[in-house]
Amino acid sequence: MIHKFREKLIQIFFFLNGLSVILILGGIFFLLLRYTWPAFKEIQMAEFLFGKFWDPTAYVKPAYGILAMLMSTFMVTVGALTIAVPLGIGTAAYLSDVASPKVREIAKPVVEILAGIPSVVIGFLGIVLVGPVIAKLTGTTNGLNAINGAILLSVMSLPTIISLSEDALTNVPKSFQEASLALGGSQWQTLILVKIPAASSGIVAACMLGMGRAIGETMTVLMATGNAPAMPSKLTDPIMTMTSTIAIELGEVPYYTTHFYGLFAIGLVLFIITFIINMVSDIILHRYERQTRY
Amino acid sequence: MELSKDPKIVIQDFDFYYGNNHAVKKVSFDALGREVTSIIGPSGCGKSTLLRCLNRMNDLIPETKAQGKILIDGQDIYEASVDVVELRKKVGMVFQKPNPFPKTIFDNVAYGLRINGYQEKSEIIRRVEQSLRDSALWEEVKDRLTDNGLSLSGGQQQRLCVARALAIQPEIVLMDEPASALDPIASAKLEELIVRLKEKYTIVIVTHNMQQAARISDKTAFLMQGELVEFGATKDLFTKPTRKITEEYITGRFG
16 A cells, blocks of 8 residues: 555656646746737837847837848858758768777767857857957958857857767668678768668758757857847858847846847747757657668 | 589688687688578577678678688688779678668669669669569569668568669679578578579578578588588488588487
8 A cells, every 4th residue: 555655656756847847848938928929019020020120229219120130040050050060970970980989989978078068168269269260361350250150159069960960870770781881882882872861860850959059059159249230241240149139138128118028029039940940850850760660 | 694613612721700709610611603502500600600701791890800711713802902892792692681771672772783883774774673573573563663672571671682682793692591580481482582593693591491401502511619510412411411410400409
């Protein structure tokens, strides 16, 4: 009897744990919605999404357009992926197929530790290390711009991409590799034509998760991209991402004003974007699991 | 292509080690062209290891060592100058578990052709069809060549793997317990196929199924604990073995 009671108690304990996570998540979403809602009493949805100017403190006619921020976030994210995806997949392929077991044993944890470097440190490196180099190469004043952000974010999303892609490649059944080699395939052909296609959904999911990391990153881009709330037209323009805007302005904004609610609306857009990305990568990952189980 | 019944593969005093584990010990025998040679023996006797030495698949395993000679058409395949990729084009392999790629049936067979530089589409199509006919799979898959190879049954998958190996026109086909994962009917079909294939190819097959070895092979090598116990015509080895231990094994007293 006591035994049964204890079982029940443990069950309830874990159920409450799981429930609280869902409640917290739901609560965050609800809060975002609640504070976003009033913003659209004053701001037109179309103006919010497609307006080029974000100037909520203007005396005469405040502007609440987030297109410039969306564009900025888009630029650094795509830029980061352009660098990180080839580099990440290449590194993953090296670790899974070329490196000796000893090298792999050391390199993989090192890559994963890279994920633990605080973003403020990366941002610092962006200012003192990457910035001056970019400034010199492009002839800009301080090198705090979209390229800088893209480079730093690529460094930050690399660990995710490398680690998960490497897992996907390692999980490709060895029998595929043997079949290819036994047909006179070289190691290179086997990697490109058999292993990477077989691991493709895992690799795509890895890149999506890396992308999620890049989009949501705040401190690094805040420090290294110049924070100019204007529509960027080229990669060397200073930019201000959605995350930086929230981080910079939320501390100083008067509460319960349209500006205040508008910042929450930006947060909601960000939440929706990352939510979609995570969901898509999750679906892809699951499809990949089903495929390899045959 | 006319194959003579001269020795195609000559194994001479061959030793193989996994680290300190001496897996194959001073083995010598020949496999002739247009014959099926089977290697039998209890689990762990080194028969698969020996087979995988014939196309140097064991190179993939770190810390292995080979000594002695394996000559294919008179060329020692363990010589430093030998190109393993070229060797494997000449010596095809079918594995224990069917292992088609997660690609279409057509692409599975075409894979070997594509990596070997065939670009003419009509030529690839022709050879894929020929290989599927040779492996007795054509009639079953000709209307569904774009289906995933993994959607076939186990026996069909294994014949697809045979077709894939045949597509690049090897001279020798190695089979590592190819029927062990198949049901009796699929297994019988595969045996029929093997007997037909020896018209064109030299076949070396590892099997733990002695009836299978007796049915399909011309010569049989019996291995135990890495040593060659007996080698001879299959008929002789199964009816009047010269060693007592061979007799005990083939009559099922151990194994």
